[in-house]
Amino acid sequence: MVERTPILDTLTYIFLMVGILVVGFPIIYALIAATHPIETVSMVPMPLIPSDQFWVNMQAAWNKGDLGTQLTNSFIMASGITIGKICVSLLGAFSIVYFDYRLRTVAFVTVFCTLMLPVEVRILPTYEMAANLFGPLQMLWEFLHLDGIVAWFVGHDIEIKLDLSLLDSYTGLILPLVASATCTFLFRQFFLTIPEELCEAAKIDGASAMTFFRKIILPLSKTNIAALVVIEFVYGWNQYLWPLLITTNPKMTTAVIGLQNLIPQADDLPFWNEAMAAALIVMLPPILVVLFMQRWFVKGLVEREK
Amino acid sequence: MIKRSIFSNRFLPYFLILPQILVTATFFYWPALQGLMQSMMLSDPFGLHNRFVWFDNFIELFQDPLYLKSIVITLVFSASTAFVSISGGLFLATLANRALRAKALIRTCLIWPYAVAPAISGVLWLFLLHPSYGVVSLAIKRWFGVDWNPVLNGTDALLMVIMASAWKQISYNFVFFMAGLQAIPHSLIEAAAMDGASPFRRFWAIVVPMLSPTLFFVTVMNIIFSFFETFGVIHTVTQGGPGGSTNILVYKVYQDGFIGLNLGSSSAQSIVLMSLIIFITVMQFKYVERRVQYTG
Numbered sequence: 001m002v003e004r005t006p007i008l009d010t011l012t013y014i015f016l017m018v019g020i021l022v023v024g025f026p027i028i029y030a031l032i033a034a035t036h037p038i039e040t041v042s043m044v045p046m047p048l049i050p051s052d053q054f055w056v057n058m059q060a061a062w063n064k065g066d067l068g069t070q071l072t073n074s075f076i077m078a079s080g081i082t083i084g085k086i087c088v089s090l091l092g093a094f095s096i097v098y099f100d101y102r103l104r105t106v107a108f109v110t111v112f113c114t115l116m117l118p119v120e121v122r123i124l125p126t127y128e129m130a131a132n133l134f135g136p137l138q139m140l141w142e143f144l145h146l147d148g149i150v151a152w153f154v155g156h157d158i159e160i161k162l163d164l165s166l167l168d169s170y171t172g173l174i175l176p177l178v179a180s181a182t183c184t185f186l187f188r189q190f191f192l193t194i195p196e197e198l199c200e201a202a203k204i205d206g207a208s209a210m211t212f213f214r215k216i217i218l219p220l221s222k223t224n225i226a227a228l229v230v231i232e233f234v235y236g237w238n239q240y241l242w243p244l245l246i247t248t249n250p251k252m253t254t255a256v257i258g259l260q261n262l263i264p265q266a267d268d269l270p271f272w273n274e275a276m277a278a279a280l281i282v283m284l285p286p287i288l289v290v291l292f293m294q295r296w297f298v299k300g301l302v303e304r305e306k
Numbered sequence: 307m308i309k310r311s312i313f314s315n316r317f318l319p320y321f322l323i324l325p326q327i328l329v330t331a332t333f334f335y336w337p338a339l340q341g342l343m344q345s346m347m348l349s350d351p352f353g354l355h356n357r358f359v360w361f362d363n364f365i366e367l368f369q370d371p372l373y374l375k376s377i378v379i380t381l382v383f384s385a386s387t388a389f390v391s392i393s394g395g396l397f398l399a400t401l402a403n404r405a406l407r408a409k410a411l412i413r414t415c416l417i418w419p420y421a422v423a424p425a426i427s428g429v430l431w432l433f434l435l436h437p438s439y440g441v442v443s444l445a446i447k448r449w450f451g452v453d454w455n456p457v458l459n460g461t462d463a464l465l466m467v468i469m470a471s472a473w474k475q476i477s478y479n480f481v482f483f484m485a486g487l488q489a490i491p492h493s494l495i496e497a498a499a500m501d502g503a504s505p506f507r508r509f510w511a512i513v514v515p516m517l518s519p520t521l522f523f524v525t526v527m528n529i530i531f532s533f534f535e536t537f538g539v540i541h542t543v544t545q546g547g548p549g550g551s552t553n554i555l556v557y558k559v560y561q562d563g564f565i566g567l568n569l570g571s572s573s574a575q576s577i578v579l580m581s582l583i584i585f586i587t588v589m590q591f592k593y594v595e596r597r598v599q600y601t602g
Contacts, residue, residue: 003499005505008404008505009404009406012401012404012405013405015397015401016398016401016402018392019397019398019401019416020412020415020416023398023416023419023473023476023477023528024415025434026427026430026431026434027419027422027430028475029433029434029441030430030433033433033598039557041439042439044371044438044439044444045441045444046439046441073538076514077512087325088325088326088329089326089413090322091322091325091326092322092325092326092338094322095320095322095323096318096323097309097588098309098312098313099312099313099314099315099318099322100312100314101319101320103320104319107323107327110330110331110335111323111326111330114330114334115587116533117334117580117583117584118530118534118583120534120535120537120556120559120579121534121556121559121579121580122334122337122338122341122580122585123341123342123559123560123575123576124341124559124563124569124572124576125336125337125338125339125341125344125573125576126333126337127564128337129332129333129336129337129340133332133334136332136336149371157346167424175329175333175377176327176333177330179329179330179333179334181330184326187325187414192309195312196309196311197312199309199312200311203311203313208313209313209315210319212313229490234420234421237423238421238422238423238424238425238426238538240424240425240537240538240541241537241538241541244541244566246371253384256423256425256426256538257425259425259429259542260425260541260542263429263432263542266457270438272433272436272439272440275429275433276430276433277430279430281428282423282426283421283422283423284427286422286423287418287420287421288420289421290417290418290420291414291417291418291421292418294413294414295310296435298413298417298481298484298485301478301481301482302481302482302485306507
C-alpha cells in the first residue's frame with residue numbers, strides 16, 4: 001500500500017465480504033434448499049437453517065433425472081470436445097507456423113475467419129448438416145447427374161442415397177463443436193514466441209518435423225494445454241443449444257439439458273429441493289475442474305486477450 | 307507471420323492442417339453457405355418446395371414488428387447484462403487488489419460461478435426470484451412494496467434473466483480485471499500518491515485509463531456472451547415469455563426455425579446475427595492493432 005488508509009482498508013474488507021456473499025448466495029441458498037424436505041422448502045420464506053434431507057434429495061434427483069446416464073454423456077461430450085479441439089488445433093497451428101507451402105495463407109485465412117462465430121448463429125444449417133453428413137456429396141451427385149452416368153455404365157437404373165446421420169450420437173454432439181479457431185489461434189501465438197534456435201538446433205541434430213513436434217513443441221506447450229483443458233472442458237460441459245437440438249433421445253442428452261425436466265412447473269408439486277440438488281450435482285464437475293486447476297485456468301483465460 | 311527456420315516437406319503440412327480444414331468446412335462454411343441460400347428462399351414447412359425470393363425474407367424481417375421488438379429487447383438485455391457484470395467485476399477486482407491478506411482465498415471465492423452453465427444459473431435465479439417460492443422476490447415485495455411477478459410481468463422477467471446472466475459473468479470479468487490491475491506498474495500509483503492524489507482520484511486518473519484495453523476486450527466478450535450464450539438462460543427460465551418480453555434475437559432464431567418451422571425467416575435472422583458478429587470481430591481486431599502501435 002502507498003499510504004495508510006485504515007478506514008478505506010476496513011471498508012475494502014467489508015465490501016469484499018459482502019461481495020463474496022452476494023456472488024455466492026445463489027449457490028449457498030441452493031445448497032440449503034437441497035437439504036430440506038418438500039414441506040419446508042415450499043414455505044415462504046424457506047428457513048435458512050439446513051435440514052437433514054440432503055442425501056434423500058440427492059438420491060431422488062439422481063433417479064428422477066436419470067443423472068447417471070446424463071452425467072456420463074456430459075462427460076463424454078466435454079472430454080471429446082476438449083481432446084478433439086486441442087489435437088486438431090495443435091497440429092493445425094504447427095502446420096501454419098513451421099512450414100511454408102503454397103496454400104498456407106489460404107489455410108490460415110480459412111481457419112481464422114471462423115474465430116468468433118459461435119454455433120448459435122448458424123444453428124439451422126449446421127443441424128441439417130449433422131442430420132445428413134453426406135448432404136453436400138449428395139447434392140454434388142445430383143448436380144452432376146452422376147446417377148445417369150452410372151446407370152449408363154452399369155446398364156440399368158440404380159438409385160444411390162448417401163445418408164449418414166449424426167443425430168443422437170456422441171459424434172454429433174462432439175464433432176461440430178470441435179470446429180473452432182480460438183485454440184489454433186492461441187497455439188499459433190505461442191509457437192511464434194518459441195525461440196528460433198530450438199528449431200535450428202533440432203534440425204542440426206537431424207530431427208524430423210514430427211520428432212521436433214513431439215520432443216520439443218509438446219513439452220513446451222504443457223501449460224498452455226493445461227489451461228485450454230480447463231476452459232474447453234467447462235465450455236463443453238456447459239453447452240446448451242447444440243445438445244438440445246441434436247438429441248431427442250433422453251438417453252443421449254447431457255445433464256445440463258436434462259436438468260430442465262426437474263424444474264417444477266406451475267401445476268407440479270414444488271420439488272425445488274430436488275431441482276436444487278440436481279443443479280448442484282450437475283454444476284459440480286466443472287466447478288471442481290476450475291477450482292483445482294485455477295492457476296492454469298486464469299492464465300489461459302487471460303491469454304485469450306492477447 | 308512465419309518462422310525463419312522452418313521444415314520443408316511436400317505433403318506433411320497439408321496432412322497436419324487437414325483435420326482442421328475438414329471440420330471447419332463441413333460444420334462452418336457449408337452450413338453458412340446453406341444458410342445464406344436458405345435466407346433467400348421461401349419454403350414450406352416440410353421442405354418440399356423452395357422458391358427463390360431474393361431479399362424478400364430480409365425485407366419482411368425488418369418490417370416485422372416482432373423482430374424489431376426483439377432487437378430492442380436484445381439491446382436492452384445485453385447492455386444491462388454487460389453493465390451489471392462489468393461494474394460488478396471491476397468493483398470486486400479493485401477491492402481484491404487492495405486487499406493485502408488472503409488474496410488467493412478471495413480469488414477462489416469469487417471465481418467459481420464462472421464454471422456454472424448459463425442454464426443452471428438460470429435455474430438458481432428462477433428459484434430465488436420465483437413469484438411464490440423465491441426468497442429474493444419475497445424481500446422485494448416486503449421491502450419495496452413492488453408486486454414482483456416475473457411469470458406474468460415482462461419487465462420483471464427481463465430483470466430476472468439479466469440477473470441470471472450477469473451473475474455468471476461477474477467472475478469472468480473479475481479474472482480479467484484482476485490480471486489487468488496487477489499489470490499496472492506500481493511506480494505510477496506511487497508517483498500519483500506523492501503528488502497528493504487520493505485513492506479515488508488515482509483510481510479514476512490512472513487505473514481506469516490503464517485498464518481501458520482490458521475494459522474494451524471485456525465489453526466485447528460480454529456483448530457476445532449476452533447475445534449468444536444466454537440462450538440457455540432464456541430457454542430454461544422464460545422461454546422468451548411472457549408475451550415475447552424476453553425473446554432475444556438468438557432465441558427467436560431457434561423459435562422461428564425449430565418450433566415455427568419458418569426456415570427462410572430463421573435463416574435470414576441467422577445471417578443478420580452472423581454479419582453482426584463479423585462486424586464486432588473486425589472492429590476488435592482493428593482496435594487491437596491500434597493498441598499494439600500505441601504501446602510501441
